[in-house]
Amino acid sequence: MSVSYFGIRHHGPGCARALQQALVALAPDIILLEGPPEADGIVGLSADPAMQPPVALLIYPTEAPQHGVFYPFSLFSPEWQAIQHAQQAGVPLWFIDLPATHGFAQAMAAEQAADTDEEGDAPDETLAAWRMDPIGELSRAAGYEDHELWWEVEIEQRRDASQMFAAIAEAMTALREHAPAPDLREARREAHMRGRVREAQKAGYQRIAVVCGAWHVPALCQVATAKADMALLKGLPKTRTAATWVPWSDDRLAYASGYGAGVSSPGWYRHLWQCAEGTSERWVTRAARLLREAGLDASSASVIETVRLSEALAALRDLPLPGLAEQQEAMLTVLCHGDPLPMALIRQQLEVGDHLGSVPEGCIDAPLLRDLEAEQKRLRLKPSTENKRLELDLREESGRHRSCLLHRLNVLDVGWGKPLADSNRTGTFRESWDLRWSPDMVVALIAASRYGNTLALAASRQLSERAGQSRHLPELTGMLDVAMLAKLPVAASVLLAAVQNQAAVAADLGHLMDALPPLVRVARYGDVRGTEAASVLPIITTLVERVTVGLGAAATQLDEAAAEVLVERMGMMQAAIDTLDDPLLRDDWLDCLQVLAGQDSAAPAVQGYALRLAFDRQRIDAAQLAQQARLALAPSMPPAQSTGWLAGVLRGSGLLLLQHDALWQAMDSWLTGLGDEVFIERLPLLRRAFSGFTLAERRQMGDKLKHLGGPQARVAASAELDGERAAMVLPVLAAVLGTAKETTQ
Amino acid sequence: MSYLHPIYPDRWMALAEGDFAWTVDDKPIRYRLHTVPCGELWLKQGRLVPCDPFVTLQWQGNPELQLPPGCYPVVATVADISEAQDGSHLRECYLSLLLSAQPAVGWRFLTPVAPGVTAPLLGGHEFVGVPVDSGKVGFVDADAVARLMPDPDEMDWQDELFDNGQADAWFARMDEPSHLQAGLANIILPGATDGENLILAHSGWGDGTYAVVGSYDASGALTGVHIDLAVLPLAPLPEWD
Known part of the structure; x- marks a missing residue:
């Protein structure tokens, strides 16, 4: 009876290749693999041809799936190769790690304690604390800043891998001799793994292959009594768990997972796995193809020069082959002409990649x-x-x-x-x-x-549940909008009732205003999706009435920041009213604005913006606008008040200034009358008011400034309409408007 | 002479026209091919020089291929590789000198060698190509170059002919859309008395070493000489992918 230990690094193609060869040579009658025992029952599915890595085992507590842990496998993962070997050789494979259920139970208990504000000891172990990076330790000891580089040089580029696992075990033994003792969680994991090895021995297996993270090899080889290990594992909490295979992706391989730290360049590692020969040439050719697809020049000469440069760099660095670092430097220099942008494309598309794995139909148990x-x-x-x-x-x-x-x-x-x-x-x-x-x-x-078991049912029930929990009117109307968009009629009716209830009792004017736009969308566009939405109209009417009644009071006693928030809400409200296109509500709203525009107690920005909205919708004429401007920008007014008013009036568009000379002149006089200090103090607000203007408006303002008061402006102002000349454009206008026939007749 | 390879219609597309699609690395690739007649090349003594005219062309001693003397049409096969196939991204795929209208059934690499030089022995898929360092390739008659091009000791070809800042500079002619098409040019050699000329094309994706390929009809007669500018996404033989 023999037990062989293979210390691996997750997602290492060189390691995977060496393990593949070692398993063929050993021909084990059982493989014990570091991984969650909860997956023992579904590991056989990996033999299905439809299972295409990257894939992941997902183990989760059924009562709190959010605590689930993924164990991802790529084609070049040693674990995946161990699983494949077991499938092909027809030998059993056991996952031997500490069952994930214990970690889940602890995490859930900790969460519950936090939720109920119960005092208790914070968990001294977390899943994250399980993980170590021994490769990082060794690479740092070897003087490498990038641990992937060290691994690549020492393991991935190793031509003769026959003694590799012995060397890894030796290195890890030396490392663990100087490392602190494993924490309780780590000790339990290793105790559990040793227990499973004993179990396999007891079951009579003769050639046992143990494939585990390199870090654990010394601990699994060490002499420890079954009794001591059992004592460590006694009384651990449990919860019900489930396991499933799920498709995984290249970019997610780069993240930490149940198997600890990921790899940052899965695309490169896959390439190493797939291309035993011509690695550099094929890699650079793929990069060139990628650049060409992006419309960038990548000549075959550049490809050749890139390969040569990477090989020269490898030779300078005493490496057997160019690694990823050499490829990157050569590509940046030759293929990308020093430009980092194409390199970013290569990084994203090639070094990381966008492969998405697949699992057999019906394999997912959810x-x-x-x-x-x-x-x-x-x-x-x-x-x-x-x-x-x-x-x-x-x-x-x-x-x-x-x-x-x-x-x-x-x-x-x-x-x-x-x-x-x-x-x-x-x-x-x-x-x-x-x-x-x-x-x-x-x-x-x-x-x-x-x-629920369908997306529609689950979404509907989840929204309904949230509806029952929320007392926030805008949130409820937002959810109602979503329910309509997602075609969830049951949830929509629940939300509608909740909105009605909250609309009746909500007192915060801001909430009432925020609640309106989603409701208007439901009323206006709900029918596009075949959804009956007329039932929200009474709620909208109520909301608008309550806003119009309360807005005047809400606009008083506001500082600049609060006024800005209210102005923002007024804009959304106006857009909603415009969208709804209900004449009665529109009149009520504009009446309210008209009053607000003349309400001296209102915040200046609110006053100015109300004036602007009312003017844009022809509720106030140009003469009234000019009069209001003269009042608001009078020298006797405090500068802060005038600035706020101006910011409100000019909000969003500068057309008003361009088209109304009286406003322009009032503003001009006011600005020129400001002292330097006051002007500088008010400048940020003015700049913000002007920032909403389009480029064309600003250009026209420049032109207007150039000619204001000049002879051309005066001529233009005094010029009388030349009827004969004006008549010359009529045929063209008639043609444009499609009334040419009637006009000529 | 090397083995005559079969022509795979989806891999050898010199003179092809129309829409073609391939799948490479699970990604679809669609090119629209068209041909552009570039005029005729006058090979008075049949000494064809496929070259990078701006970098490797010499007064004498150019690597050449011996063909029957004559005046042959030259055609460029151009691929529209733009995603919308709207002509916004064109790449020259082949520059072909046509000796006969017979349908080609096979191909082999041709080896241009300088006079007096023995062609090297090559492996199965090795070739002696046209080295390109200016992003352009061309066909010219060796005899015409030696006879008509000015002595390079007396005139700097680069400054006086290729890039003299005038509209008749060779570089300028290459980019002139009204001539043949931007990227292609048919240029009369200086001092030509009988229409001796040089026909140029951009070289696919740029610099590199490009194969010179002979196409053959069923009787084994040479039908054309082509510079394969390696734009198509597949090798000419499936076993080379």
């Missing part, structure tokens, strides 16, 4: 994941880890269904799609989404499984 898979197929929305923009036409059924799916996922905290800020939902029936799938989003789906 109804919501299965439902999502079915929806993705039905709607032809393939998940990808690349950022992709998706334009949806909501007039088409497929567009509505896709939009609905993405909104439902967002309700479930699965941010696969982010609605873009410039998404135009105001009449063009289009939605823009930024899509990017991340494999760990499955955790949110698993966590949401408690709400």
Whole structure:
């Protein structure tokens, strides 16, 4: 009977290749692999041809899936090669790590204690504390700043790997002799692994291969009594867990996981795994192809020179082969002509990569994941880890269904799609989404499984639950908007009731104003999606009435910051009223603004902005505007008040200034009358007021300034209409307006 | 003479026209190919020089191929590789000198060598290519170059001919869209009395060493000489991918 220990580094292709050879030579009758024993029952699925790495084992507590831990495998992971060897050789494979259930139970207990504010000892061990980076320690001892570089030089580029595992074990033994004793969690893990080795020996296996992190090898080889190990493991808390395979992605391999630190260049490691020969040539050729796809010049001569330079660098550094560092330097110098931007592309697309693994159909043991898979197929929305923009036409059924799916996922905290800020939902029936799938989003789906077995049901129930918990009116109306977008009628009715209740009792004017825009969207565009939305109109009417009644009082006693917030809300409110296009509500609102514009007790910015909104909608004429301007910008007014008023009036657009000389002149007189100190003090606010102007407006203002008061301006002002000349443009205008026939007749 | 390889229609596209698609590394690639006639090349003694005219062309002693003397049409095969296939990104794929209209069924690498030099023995997929360092390739008659080009000791070709700042500079002609097409040029040699000329093209993605390929008809007769500018995403034979 023999026990062979293979200390590996997770995700190392050189290590994986050496392990592959070592396992073939040893022909073990059982493989014991560091990993969660909860996955023993599903490890056989890895033999399915549809299982394509990168994939990950996900172990999670069924009561709190958010604590789940991933164990990712790439093609070049030694663990994956061990699993594949076991499958092909038909020998059993046991995962021997400490079951994840104990860690979960501790984490959940700690969370519960924190939630209930119970006093108790903070957990002295966390999952993170399990992990060490022995490779980092060795590389630092060897004088390398980059531990991947050390690993690459010493392990990945090693031609003869026959003694590699013995050397790793020796190095780790030396390292552990000087390292502090393992903490309790680490000691328990190693005790559990030793126990499993004993179990295999007891079961009569003759050639036992133990594949584990290099760090653990000395601890597993050491003599320890079963009794001592059992004592360490006694009484550990447990919780119910589940295990599943999930697709993983290259970029996520770069992150820490259940297997500790990831690799920062999975694409490079995959390349090393796949290309035993011509590594440099093929790597640089792939980079050149990538640059060409991006429209950048990458000649074959550059490829050749890059390969030569990388080889020369390797020779200078006494390396057997160019590593990633040499490739990067050579590419930056030759292929990218010193420009870091193409290098960033190479880094993202090639060194990290965008591969997304796959698992067999039906392998995922979570109804919501299965439902999502079915929806993705039905709607032809393939998940990808690349950022992709998706334009949806909501007039088409497929567009509505896709939009609905993405909104439902967002309700479930699965941010696969982010609605873009410039998404135009105001009449063009289009939605823009930024899509990017991340494999760990499955955790949110698993966590949401408690709400139902389909996305629609789960999203509906989750929103309904939130509706019951929220007393915040804008939040509720926002959720109602989402419920409409996600086509969740049950949740919408629950939310509608909640909105009605809260609207009746809400006293905060800001909340009332914030609640309005989502409601208006529901009322105005709900029917585009075939959703009956008329029921929100009475609520909107109530809200507008209450805002118009309360706005005057709310606009008093405000400092500049608070006034800015109110002005922002007034803008949103105005946009909502415009969108709703209800004449009665519009009149009520504009009446309110008109009053506010003349209300001396109101904050100046609010007063100015109310005037602007009322003027833009023809409630106030130019003469009234000029009169108000003269009053607000009179020398007797405090400069702070005048500045605030001006900022309110000019908010968003400078057209008012361009078209109304009286306002311009009032502002000009006021500005020139300010003392230097006051001017400098008020300058930031003025600059902010002007910052909203478009470039064209600013240019026109410059022109206006140039000619204001000059002869041309006077001539233009005094010129009378030349009827004969004006008539010359009429035929053109008629043609443009399509009334040419009538005009000529 | 080396083995005659079969022509794979999706891999050898000299003179092809139309839309073509490949999948490389699981990614679809679509090119739209068209041909551009570049005029005729007058090979009075049949000594064809495929070269980088701006860097490697010499007065005498250029590597050359011996062909039957004659006046042959030259055609460039150009790929539109832009995503929208709207002509916004063109790359020359082949520059071809055509000896016959017979359909080609096979190809082999041709080895241009300087007079008096013996062609080296080559491995299965090795070739002696055209070294390019200026991003351009061309065909010219060795005899015409020796006879008509000015003595380089008396005139700096670079300053006086290639890049003299005038509209007739060779570089300027290459970029003139009204001539043949930007990137292609048919230039009369200085002092030509009988239309002796030089035909130029941009070299695909730029500098490199490009294979000179002979295409052959079913009877084994040479139908064309092509500079393969390595733009297509696949090797000419599947076993070379």
